[in-house]
Amino acid sequence: MRIKSWVSVLAMWMMVSLLYGQEVSVVPMPQSIKSLNSSFYFGNHITIQESDFDNGQISHYLQQEIHDRFGIYTKIVAAEGDVVFVYDEGFSSESYSLKIDENIQINGDDAGLFYGIQTLLQLMADAEEGSTKFQLPTLEIEDSPAFQWRGIMLDESRHFFGKEVVLELLRWMAFYKLNVFHWHLTDSPGWRIEIKKYPYLTLIGGIGDDHHPHQKAQFYTQEEIKEIVAYAQNLHIEVVPEIDMPGHATSVNKAYPVFSGGGSERFPEFTLHPIKDTVATFLTDVLKEVDALFPSQKIHIGGDEVHFGNHAWKTDSLVVDWMKANHTSSLVDVEHYFLNRMADSVSGLNNTLLGWDEVVNAGLPIDNTIIYWWRHDRLDALTNALDAGYPVVLCPRIPLYLDFDQDESHRFGRKWGGRFADLKTIYHFPEDTLYADTHSDQILGLQGNIWTERIANRHRLMYMTFPRIAAVAEAGWAKSDNKDFNLFFHRLEHHMPWYEEGEIYFYDVFDPESTPEPVMIEGR
Ligand code: ACM
Numbered sequence: 001m002r003i004k005s006w007v008s009v010l011a012m013w014m015m016v017s018l019l020y021g022q023e024v025s026v027v028p029m030p031q032s033i034k035s036l037n038s039s040f041y042f043g044n045h046i047t048i049q050e051s052d053f054d055n056g057q058i059s060h061y062l063q064q065e066i067h068d069r070f071g072i073y074t075k076i077v078a079a080e081g082d083v084v085f086v087y088d089e090g091f092s093s094e095s096y097s098l099k100i101d102e103n104i105q106i107n108g109d110d111a112g113l114f115y116g117i118q119t120l121l122q123l124m125a126d127a128e129e130g131s132t133k134f135q136l137p138t139l140e141i142e143d144s145p146a147f148q149w150r151g152i153m154l155d156e157s158r159h160f161f162g163k164e165v166v167l168e169l170l171r172w173m174a175f176y177k178l179n180v181f182h183w184h185l186t187d188s189p190g191w192r193i194e195i196k197k198y199p200y201l202t203l204i205g206g207i208g209d210d211h212h213p214h215q216k217a218q219f220y221t222q223e224e225i226k227e228i229v230a231y232a233q234n235l236h237i238e239v240v241p242e243i244d245m246p247g248h249a250t251s252v253n254k255a256y257p258v259f260s261g262g263g264s265e266r267f268p269e270f271t272l273h274p275i276k277d278t279v280a281t282f283l284t285d286v287l288k289e290v291d292a293l294f295p296s297q298k299i300h301i302g303g304d305e306v307h308f309g310n311h312a313w314k315t316d317s318l319v320v321d322w323m324k325a326n327h328t329s330s331l332v333d334v335e336h337y338f339l340n341r342m343a344d345s346v347s348g349l350n351n352t353l354l355g356w357d358e359v360v361n362a363g364l365p366i367d368n369t370i371i372y373w374w375r376h377d378r379l380d381a382l383t384n385a386l387d388a389g390y391p392v393v394l395c396p397r398i399p400l401y402l403d404f405d406q407d408e409s410h411r412f413g414r415k416w417g418g419r420f421a422d423l424k425t426i427y428h429f430p431e432d433t434l435y436a437d438t439h440s441d442q443i444l445g446l447q448g449n450i451w452t453e454r455i456a457n458r459h460r461l462m463y464m465t466f467p468r469i470a471a472v473a474e475a476g477w478a479k480s481d482n483k484d485f486n487l488f489f490h491r492l493e494h495h496m497p498w499y500e501e502g503e504i505y506f507y508d509v510f511d512p513e514s515t516p517e518p519v520m521i522e523g524r
Helices: 002-022 057-070 111-131 161-175 224-236 250-253 277-293 311-315 317-325 330-347 357-361 381-386 421-427 458-465 468-479 486-495 495-502
Strands: 031-040 048-050 073-078 081-089 098-100 104-108 135-143 149-155 182-183 240-244 260-262 298-302 352-356 369-373 393-394 443-450
Touching: 002 421, 031 240, 048 057, 057 073, 081 111, 081 240, 098 111, 104 111, 135 311, 135 357, 149 161, 149 468, 161 224, 182 443, 182 458, 224 240, 224 277, 224 311, 240 277, 240 458, 260 311, 277 298, 277 317, 277 443, 298 421, 311 317, 317 330, 317 352, 330 357, 352 357, 357 369, 357 381, 381 393, 421 468, 421 486, 443 458, 443 468, 468 486
Parallel strands: 048 073, 048 081, 081 104, 149 182, 149 443, 182 240, 240 298, 298 352, 352 369, 369 393, 393 443
Antiparallel strands: 031 135, 098 104, 098 135
16 A cells, blocks of 8 residues: 555544544545534524525525434524525535534535535434434534546336335435436336327336336326426436437337337347438437436437347348448448437537447547446446547446345346455445546546346345445545545444435345345245
């Protein structure tokens, strides 16, 4: 270990142990914590000063959270509150300071103030465990994130979880300062987003999931999507929709066979037709409705694993003619043609295009495309993306696919060559990844992806997500020289009772025997 690292670990030990008497278990680890060696008592008499820069929104949010989490009613006052918010444009985005001394003062921009509250709520949850309720340590925290993109992806095509579960996940994301919810809304097993111009997408394409092909149609109406997106916005979470194309499209072809590009024996009706103008028009219409629902101005169009099911393209007369006319014998060129057409549609909607790393060689515009590196065994896809100048989100299967097992002994999740995604490996990401240092300005951040082929219900969803979501959060927030797994592990232990209070069935890394792995589907 380098000397600098030793020094910073020692400093962190001192910082945390100074505060141990009053337990500071904040995750993700703040950039710096200075103890002021005293206590602040928080109770019913506490007042919150109404924030005057946002019509009181942030102060009312804190009031509500304290009430919902701790059953304490705090009064909002016009001046001289015990909790004061200072809107400070001098702070870079998402950074904040929190000082607990004679009173509690949080400074930051919109997101920064919000994150200051999350830190305060964690400190309060900690203090609740002590002998005196809400005896907070006096301290000064200065905090800012390592990465601007700290995401969770949820696949609702393989299995559908519904609004309440999504809102619950968003609340936990906010608690851990995660700020992007990537919503995988369409894939072969089911189409989950209402598109008014093409109602069969949900009425027919929404039927079935990975375990029950005849499950009645499950999907989000546009009204529900608006509600979820607005809810996320209040939690400073950006929602990025994914409409996967031209592969992973069996559900579309079930609804509208006329758009099919065929499939393979293993993946029937897997693709959309890559050449037909009617398909490009159909998809552009879909994307228009998607764009209107999601203020992120970003649309993920998938682009992954097309070769799984594009075999029929070889004998399709339109594709064959196109290949002849363009002097190519490669289906990858056909795929790239399709992607560029869709990129035109996406930029025509004034959106940024996001795609899985297969799209890296398609020649998509550098200034309007974000690449997601997911194939951990294809480092070349990452280096190609970075060398070409694309911004990149890191989500390699190992360690960031949360459908992978958390422990050697687990049986129902995935493993790859015996490897899986344990808490520690997630925590140490991305320090070990080549190129993360050399092109750091292009690495937007990272996200944990919850694929749900092997997750069929909320119970198992939570088990696969908790506590690894905390490691994803700290990997995304804490700067590398401020990370130490042992200290994280110590702090994390305090979060287990919080999960219990939230009625979350989690993998208890401290007592694994007590939380057996749930099966994928009851009765199987
Ligand atoms: C993926 O896992 N197919 C992006």
